Amino acid sequence: MTCPAHTASSVHPSAASTPLPVTGVDSHAHVFSRNLPLTEGRRYSPDYDALIDDFLGHLDRHGLSHGVLVQPSFLGTDNSYMLAAMAQHRARLRGVVVIDRDMAEAELDCLSAAGVVGARLNLIGKDVEDYDAPRWQQFFQRLAQRHWHIEIHRHIDDIHQFLPAILASGVQVVIDHFGRPQAGIQRDNPQHQAFLDLLASQQIWIKLSASYRNHADVAQAITMLDLLRDACGGSQRFLWGSDWPHTQFEDQTGYDQQFSIMEQVITDGEERKKVLVDNPTALFKLA
Numbered sequence: 001m002t003c004p005a006h007t008a009s010s011v012h013p014s015a016a017s018t019p020l021p022v023t024g025v026d027s028h029a030h031v032f033s034r035n036l037p038l039t040e041g042r043r044y045s046p047d048y049d050a051l052i053d054d055f056l057g058h059l060d061r062h063g064l065s066h067g068v069l070v071q072p073s074f075l076g077t078d079n080s081y082m083l084a085a086m087a088q089h090r091a092r093l094r095g096v097v098v099i100d101r102d103m104a105e106a107e108l109d110c111l112s113a114a115g116v117v118g119a120r121l122n123l124i125g126k127d128v129e130d131y132d133a134p135r136w137q138q139f140f141q142r143l144a145q146r147h148w149h150i151e152i153h154r155h156i157d158d159i160h161q162f163l164p165a166i167l168a169s170g171v172q173v174v175i176d177h178f179g180r181p182q183a184g185i186q187r188d189n190p191q192h193q194a195f196l197d198l199l200a201s202q203q204i205w206i207k208l209s210a211s212y213r214n215h216a217d218v219a220q221a222i223t224m225l226d227l228l229r230d231a232c233g234g235s236q237r238f239l240w241g242s243d244w245p246h247t248q249f250e251d252q253t254g255y256d257q258q259f260s261i262m263e264q265v266i267t268d269g270e271e272r273k274k275v276l277v278d279n280p281t282a283l284f285k286l287a
Helices: 004-011 052-061 080-088 105-113 134-145 156-167 190-198 218-232 255-265 269-283
Strands: 025-029 066-070 093-097 116-122 149-153 172-175 204-209 238-241
Touching (some): 025 269, 066 080, 080 093, 134 149, 156 190, 190 218, 204 218, 218 255, 238 269
Parallel strands (some): 025 066, 116 149, 149 172, 172 204, 204 238
């Protein structure tokens, strides 16, 4: 593989410029082109382009300085399109990749130099593996050594069954989209309560993103936030993401609407600063 760091520096000498002041972070968005090769077994195929300039335009209009790009599942482990976008805007962007667990150390180092801060496990519709197994533990430990996180996309009902094995490796864990409950987070559901019980761990971060994927309106999102805040002991490990361009929901929502929902759900100014500025600055190494 061509080292992304070398590619970035040769194409854009200013890619590693002085860090920008953090005014706000969108921690979850995707970029892609409809003409890219798609992975087999995908659940979705885009018929439009989600371009980096459009994403940056959304950030600018809402006073956000930074964004975190997440590799979409339909592109598999070919992260090159996302890495190219990051190379063009190195000061503003970080990335979460999808990679093979046996990736060489030198390749992981290259990704770190290019601004990658995490790896994603999209487990929607997939079998959960034995994360206690040595190969998985070694993989998570290698991420932890680079101060990356592992991002988990999975419905809430069985996260508690496999998450402790991942936490045992010492890696930071980010849970996507409120934990993906389908009818809200319910304390009287033993599986949901088991998930909430894990959130006291300082290794776990929650993305307050894509409430529409949970079929939740603003009131339901506020209720979920209240439960998560109580379980986490505060707001110090919450992040916000737009989930732009809202794949499979493009005709139901947009960036402006998602930003407005965030403002309605997180009404306290101090808490909003934590979610948009302080927390992502710490996790994504923005300062």
